Amino acid sequence: MSHLLFAILSLFSFAALLEAQWKLRDNVYVIESEWNDETPAKRVELTCNTSDETLPVYWEKDTELKGTGKTLIAEVKEFPDAGNYTCLTADTHEIVSYHFFLITKIDSNGQIIRSILKSFNEPNKTFLKCEAKNYSGIFICSWMTENESPNVKFTIRSLKGSQGDVICSSPVAHTDTLVTEYTAQCQKESYCPFAEEHEPIEMFLEVTDEVEYENYTSSFFIRDIIKPDPPQCQYVATNGTVTWTYPRTWSTPKSYFPLTFRVKVESTKKHNSQVCDTDEQFIQIPKAGPKSKISVQARDRYYNSSWSEWSSLCR
Secondary structure, eight states: OHHHHHHHHHHHHHHHHHHTEEEEETTEEEEEEEOSSSSOOEEEEEEOOOSOTTOOEEEEETTEEEEESSEEEEEEOSGGGOEEEEEEETTTOOEEEEEEEEEEEEOTTSOBOOOSEEOOSSTTOOSSEEEBSSSSSEEEEEEEESSOOTTEEEEEEETTOTTOSEEEOOOEEEEOSSOEEEEEEEEETTOOTTSOOOSOEEEEEEEEETTEEEEEEEEEOGGGSBOOOOOEEEEETTTTEEEEEOOTTSOSOTTTSOEEEEEEEEETTTTEEEEEEESSSEEEOTTOOTTOEEEEEEEESSSOOOOOOOOSOOO
16 A cells, blocks of 8 residues: 555656646756745756666756756756756766756746736737738737846747748847837748738747746737838928828738828917828818928728828928
8 A cells, every 4th residue: 555655646746847847949948936935946857868877977057066866856946946957977077968947937826927028008018019011921020128138038930830931030129228129020921912811820939038938929910910101291382282102111002902091280389289081192281380290190991900100290
């Protein structure tokens, strides 16, 4: 009976060790650590990758001796516990194998505590935002950090895997005084702008900051993330007419991809503004004051996508 109880307890212990981690890639694992003082550390079993059972080996982490023998039980709770655990030969001190551990902070409900990225100021607290200027299948994905750190690394890809139908460029950093925004240009291969979309694109962003790990997802149809560039406009003073042209980056032909427009007239004298909607590419504003500010924005006429930014002033 005691042998049976020992076997059952051993199975439970082994299952707990397996659940403590998940594999990110070869030799790299993620520990989901509940971020409070009461929860105990996760116990992880490490095995030295050697076929010679008699080979004397030992384990190091950051030059600190952690144990001897082919297996090691590591306890990982906080960032100092994470990092590289290396198995070396006792006689020649050659590296035999290693395990690198990252930590994802979670709350008591198992939800990721996100601290690396800064959210965009949108209703749903978006961390990964993707926008397309047209229906070419090319789109830009963006995310932000509080400041640029040389230790933060990003990987963005389609959830369809390495053989997926979306390819992305390397992220580019744009830094101002408060945040660093990263952008990557992605393209859905074999995309037909004239065909109906049936399956959403699913983008997956992985973020590591030394030993901290987070991931983010975004699922969308191209039609849902359309945001045209602003139109180019001008003002004809003789008859008070504002005219504009389609953005150069917009899809063609215009008959198949029509835009609708808004014209904003801001009175500097009365400190108020008027907005007019139109499907045309001109509008008459005969009563606009000499110092009124006029600008135009555009949106897909037949689909409720985002409005473009306002154009440069028309005069």
